Every structure is written in structure tokens, then in C-alpha cells.
Amino acid sequence: MxxxxxxxxxxxxxxxxxxxxxxxxxxxxxxxxxxxxxxxxxxxxxxxxxxxxxxxxxxxxxxxxxxxxxxxxxxxxxxxxxxxxxxxxxxxxxxxxxxxxxxxxxxxxxxxxxxxxxxxxxxxxxxxxxxxxxxxxxxxxxxxxxxxxxxxxxxxxxxxxxxxxxxxxxxxxxxxxxxxxxxxxxxxxxxxxxxxVELGEFCSMPTRGAFRCAFGIPADAEVALYLGRLDRRKGIDLTLASFARCLRARPSAYLVLAGPDEDGYSRILAEAATAAGVASHVVLTGYLDPRTRLGALSDADVFILTSYSENFGMAVVEALAAGLPVIVSDQVGIADEIDADGAGLVVPLDQAVVADKLASLLASPEERKQFAKRGPTFVAKRYxxxxxxxxxxxxxxxxx
Missing domain, CATH: 3.40.50.2000 (Glycogen Phosphorylase B;)
Known part of the structure; x- marks a missing residue:
């Protein structure tokens, strides 16, 4: 261009x-x-x-x-x-x-x-x-x-x-x-x-554990985090369905859906979690203030965004800056850059594939550690x- x-x-x-x-x-x-x-x-x-x-x-x-x-x-x-x-x-x-x-x-x-x-x-x-x-x-x-x-x-x-x-x-x-x-x-x-992306705020993250304690998530649980507006376009229904499949392989996992509601969508997501039998492992937090948002990033093990249409992916870049491994759909604006730099996992809009990648990443602390090292470097270089x-x-x- x-x-x-x-x-x-x-x-x-x-x-x-x-x-x-x-x-x-x-x-x-x-x-x-x-x-x-x-x-x-x-x-x-x-x-x-x-x-x-x-x-x-x-x-x-x-x-x-x-x-x-x-x-x-x-x-x-x-x-x-x-x-x-x-x-x-x-x-x-x-x-x-x-x-x-x-x-x-x-x-x-x-x-x-x-x-x-x-x-x-x-x-x-x-x-x-x-x-x-x-x-x-x-x-x-x-x-x-x-x-x-x-x-x-x-x-x-x-x-x-x-x-x-x-x-x-x-x-x-x-x-x-x-x-x-x-x-x-x-x-x-x-x-x-x-x-x-302003990198300074991610240099001093909250102590790990406070967010989990506040929302009743066990200290030893594996936590996947979605952070952003609860909007249908964000593919949260796919994230939730994929997590339900992932839970069969990783029964201690939790999914946190954090962000303000859009047109009552949180109620629909809560009903979907109940219908899938995973409501006890899904936490809907509502809007998080800036400090609590950092706590969520600090306490999560994986960030996930399976958006159907995303021009950029600001929350993804912030998760990378915080050293959090990410899984994003190929419809997220910066998916190609993430894939090219090996900064995270890029997946198609396919429930089985998303579930498999999520379960695999949650099961591999070493792989998460490698992604955590690459994330801040990727953000500093590009944004x-x-x-x-x-x-x-x-x-x-x-x-x-």
C-alpha cells in the first residue's frame, strides 16, 4: 500500500x-x-x-x-x-x-x-x-x-x-x-x-495469584484468558465451545472471559457454558479496571482470541507484551506477523483445531515459557x- x-x-x-x-x-x-x-x-x-x-x-x-x-x-x-x-x-x-x-x-x-x-x-x-x-x-x-x-x-x-x-x-x-x-x-x-502499544505498564506486573483469589480460581489451575469486549464478532462462542472440548483433556483448566458486556451477550455465553456442562470452569468477570486487567494477564497461562473479524488485535499485543503465550485465529489483523516471528499460535476457525492447540499449550509449560520470551521482543520490534x-x-x- x-x-x-x-x-x-x-x-x-x-x-x-x-x-x-x-x-x-x-x-x-x-x-x-x-x-x-x-x-x-x-x-x-x-x-x-x-x-x-x-x-x-x-x-x-x-x-x-x-x-x-x-x-x-x-x-x-x-x-x-x-x-x-x-x-x-x-x-x-x-x-x-x-x-x-x-x-x-x-x-x-x-x-x-x-x-x-x-x-x-x-x-x-x-x-x-x-x-x-x-x-x-x-x-x-x-x-x-x-x-x-x-x-x-x-x-x-x-x-x-x-x-x-x-x-x-x-x-x-x-x-x-x-x-x-x-x-x-x-x-x-x-x-x-x-x-x-505502550510497553511501560507491562514492566511491573502484579504479583501472580491475586486475580485468581479474587475470582475463586484455584492456584494450580491452568487458565486460558479472553480479554476484551464481549462481542459476537470476537468469536467467543468458538472459544467457549473449543474450551469445552479441551476440558476433557485438561480437566483442571479454567476459561476466563473478561470484559464489558455488549447487548446482553454475557448472559448468552453463561447459558452456553451451562449447556456445555462447563459452567463451573468458566468465569465471566465483567469490566476490569486497568490494574485488575494487568492482574488477569499476570495470572493467566494462555491468551486466546478466535475472532471472526479483527482489524488489529490490541489485546493480543498487550498480552504478548506481558509475556503471555497467545492463540489467535487467522482472522486477527496481526496473525501473519505473529506467525512469521513465531510469537504465538495461529489457528483456523475450526473448533477441533482450536481445542487441540489450547490443550497442547496448556499441557506444555516449556513451550509456554518459550513463547513468553518471544512476546515482548516481538512487540518492541513492531509496535x-x-x-x-x-x-x-x-x-x-x-x-x-
Whole structure:
């Protein structure tokens, strides 16, 4: 993927990032971790970075002052009120700020689609003649359209398509995301830069055992961990069914499904675990705060993500950074990189294969130890924040 151009000027950039949510709204998963790391690294390179976002935090709103900017690690963050509790993130205050101020920035970087902030940012950028980049973060991939296809297509055709095609560039985070977005036949140029991962937080992990104790998991159990939003697209049903088969070979194993619920899916998963006869070995934790999340990574033996459609795999990279062996489906954005570097196991969407690989890895402490050594090196080589930010900066400079 060649990117939008080859002739780029050298000067500090003034970047406006418009995103429907931002830290500390960690309930929304990976983007709430990767986008701030990228913004802060771009600022550390000497660029001026401003963020417009909403105060959304799942069904509730953040308890945060929306009347002033907040300086977070070199980034000026404006939180605007979200009206209602929907994932449309309706905020006329954000729209008004975009309409009045976008012209003062060199470039606009817009996260996601199917949200009001995208319409507000892209329409305002076009009105000002400002270049803008859209980062769909999975939402152009065909797998994300299967649920509610007709509704999404109508919305896309009526409200978004012309805006998306008029973007200066589209930002994909993996080759898989780019490939599986081609079906939309968008005409805007595109470039590929991966997500950055902040490595520092994984240098001092919690003492092993505290998480198990808090959730009633035996100290000597073998623990497989899924960490992320409980979303059908994540293939958690396949993970659960595969674990049920694995349990026959590894009867002391436990499966932890950790993350905020999406549309009551935790109840469906709990019912599936009961129907499979494995409910006593499946732990649904709900949302984990940042420290407890590290405890889960520390206490697990294997991380598993059998996603049906995943643009990148932020939770996977964080597990690797924490030294946790990983099993991922071949539909996870960074599966090829993991396979090429021998950093983890990549599996097809096949219940028998997943169950076999999971049982084998749980049964082999030595193999897990080897993967644990490779993980942090893999992450540092490919996803260090400053290196990723430099690659992003190079692409953005070509647009202004």
C-alpha cells in the first residue's frame, strides 16, 4: 500500500484528532488504549496534537469537566457532552467546535464510522478545505457488516460514503483490515500503519495469584484468558465451545472471559457454558479496571482470541507484551506477523483445531515459557510508540 503521496514537507504538524471516545473510557476496548498512545507519541515528536471527543463511557458518561481542555501527556483533550446513552455519540457541542475551529489545524484525523463525530468532523473539514484522514478501526471490514447489514448499508450510502471517498486518506492498521475492506470499493487512497502499544505498564506486573483469589480460581489451575469486549464478532462462542472440548483433556483448566458486556451477550455465553456442562470452569468477570486487567494477564497461562473479524488485535499485543503465550485465529489483523516471528499460535476457525492447540499449550509449560520470551521482543520490534508515530507522521506530512 503506497500511501497518499511521495512529496512531503518537513515542519511540525498541528493535528486535530476527532474520536467518539477517549481514555479513561476503557469500556470501549482497544481504541481507547491505542489512540491516546498514538496521539501522545505524535506530540512527543514535536507536533501539536488536539483531541475532540465526547464524555461517553458506556451507558454512563465520564465524570469530567467539559468546559475546558485537559492536558494529558502533551495532548490537549476537549471532552464534549454526549447527549443520550447510545453508541451514536451525538454531541452538537462537538459539532459546533469542529465547525468553528477545524480551519486552525493542518489536518484532521477521524476515528471510526457510524457515529455522529465522523459526520461533524468530515463535513467541517470539507467546508474548511482541510485535509482529513479516516481510521475505520475494523468498521469497513466485511465481517462487521453481517449484523444489521441493511441498516448499515442505507446509513453508509445516504450519509457517509461521499464523505469517506472525499477523505485525503484512509488509515488501516493491518494488511488484513485493508484487504477485507476492499469490498466497499472506496476510492480514497489508503496507507498502512499499525497501532502502537505502550510497553511501560507491562514492566511491573502484579504479583501472580491475586486475580485468581479474587475470582475463586484455584492456584494450580491452568487458565486460558479472553480479554476484551464481549462481542459476537470476537468469536467467543468458538472459544467457549473449543474450551469445552479441551476440558476433557485438561480437566483442571479454567476459561476466563473478561470484559464489558455488549447487548446482553454475557448472559448468552453463561447459558452456553451451562449447556456445555462447563459452567463451573468458566468465569465471566465483567469490566476490569486497568490494574485488575494487568492482574488477569499476570495470572493467566494462555491468551486466546478466535475472532471472526479483527482489524488489529490490541489485546493480543498487550498480552504478548506481558509475556503471555497467545492463540489467535487467522482472522486477527496481526496473525501473519505473529506467525512469521513465531510469537504465538495461529489457528483456523475450526473448533477441533482450536481445542487441540489450547490443550497442547496448556499441557506444555516449556513451550509456554518459550513463547513468553518471544512476546515482548516481538512487540518492541513492531509496535513501539515512537517508531509507529514516526511512520504515521511521515504519512500525514504527505497530506498537508
Amino acid at each position: 503506497s500511501g497518499p503521496g511521495n512529496t512531503c514537507r518537513r515542519a511540525d504538524l498541528d493535528i486535530l484528532c476527532v474520536t467518539p471516545f477517549y481514555k479513561p473510557a476503557y469500556v470501549y476496548g482497544g481504541p481507547t488504549r491505542s489512540v491516546p498512545v498514538l496521539c501522545e507519541a505524535l506530540a512527543a515528536l514535536g507536533n501539536s496534537v488536539t483531541v475532540y471527543t465526547t464524555d461517553a463511557n458506556g451507558p454512563a458518561n465520564l465524570q469530567i469537566d467539559t468546559t475546558r481542555p485537559h492536558l494529558l501527556n502533551g495532548v490537549a483533550v476537549y471532552y464534549f457532552r454526549r447527549h443520550g446513552a447510545s453508541r451514536y455519540f451525538y454531541s452538537p457541542e462537538l459539532e459546533d467546535a469542529c465547525r468553528r475551529r477545524i480551519g486552525s489545524h493542518d489536518l484532521v484525523y477521524v476515528i471510526g464510522n457510524w457515529t455522529y463525530p465522523l459526520l461533524a468532523a468530515c463535513r467541517s473539514a470539507r467546508a474548511w478545505g482541510a485535509p482529513f484522514v479516516i481510521a475505520p478501526r475494523t468498521s469497513f471490514m466485511i465481517g462487521t457488516w453481517k449484523h444489521g447489514l441493511v441498516k448499515k448499508l442505507v446509513y453508509h450510502l445516504l450519509l457517509e460514503r461521499r464523505l469517506i471517498n472525499s477523505a485525503s486518506a484512509l488509515h488501516y492498521t493491518s494488511q488484513l483490515e485493508a484487504t477485507q475492506s476492499r469490498w466497499l470499493r472506496l476510492t480514497a487512497p489508503a496507507f498502512l500503519v499499525p497501532n502502537p 513501539a510508540p515512537m517508531a509507529v508515530a514516526a511512520a504515521m507522521e511521515a504519512q500525514l506530512r504527505c497530506l498537508v
